[in-house]
Amino acid sequence: MSRVAYVNGVYRPHGQAVVHVEDRGFQFADGVYEVWSVADGRLADFEGHMTRLFRSLGELRIDPPMSREALTRVLRETVRRNRVRDGIVYLQVTRGTARRDHPFPPPGTPPSVVVTAKSMNFDALEAKAAKGITVLTQPDNRWGRCDIKTVGLLPNVLARQAARERGAGEALFVDDMGLVTEGASANAWILDADGVLRTRDTQANILRGVTRRTLLDVIAEAGLKVEERPFTPEEMAQAKEAFITGAGSLVLPVIAIDGQPIGGGAPGPVAKRLRSLYIERAKQTAV
């Protein structure tokens, strides 16, 4: 089935969906994005992603392109036109198109909006989760505002490529203090040697993952111990279990770090349980 993308007010065939050469997203990475997981054709963790989108726009002083309600309609329509049942919907908003110059364009320059959606094979994702992935550590060389979900992802791209070249499924950034911050496109977690779930606190320079936030609620309801406290790659290697979270990966077990097996070198029971609890919750609350 042919895909359809929304670009600045028009739904176009994917191959013909284009933005201007002087779009500031293209010229300066001057834009933000969001990704929703689509479950049974509905948007998971809807409010969390929408709220973060408006926060990202506010932090960069990009005018919201339209109301939340109008954006919601575009997201739903893009999902519908692409007949996505399981997959993701991607939204990008940039500071618009203007003659290339670093300062902001004149007031009133309309932001650019792009929405795409794609189907993902749920069974293949489940098979991947059942096997688990390996991760590779990389120095965290990103800017100091990783709380903003900008399209400026070059360090993430390079880190993920390094991971791929070493056969790993995700890169984990490690800061100057030798502590794991997060993945190239996911938050990182361990079940430490004492049986406590741990993920980096949001005072650190990380993206406040929406999946992370929902999973903290799921963990509390399941009565498991959790701490928002950093860990080192060595602690991850010695952990009972590890996993990453994100709208694309949901809850994905990690079975080795830098070639060292974690736990038994296979997905652990807690990660597997949290994955199914998260998916159940996402489906129940998707809108």
Ligand SMILES: Cc1ncc(COP(=O)(O)O)c(C=O)c1O
């Ligand atoms: C750097 C980074 N950290 C964490 C996440 C996970 O965030 P969320 O759970 O909101 O998808 C992402 C998702 O794209 C990301 O790019």
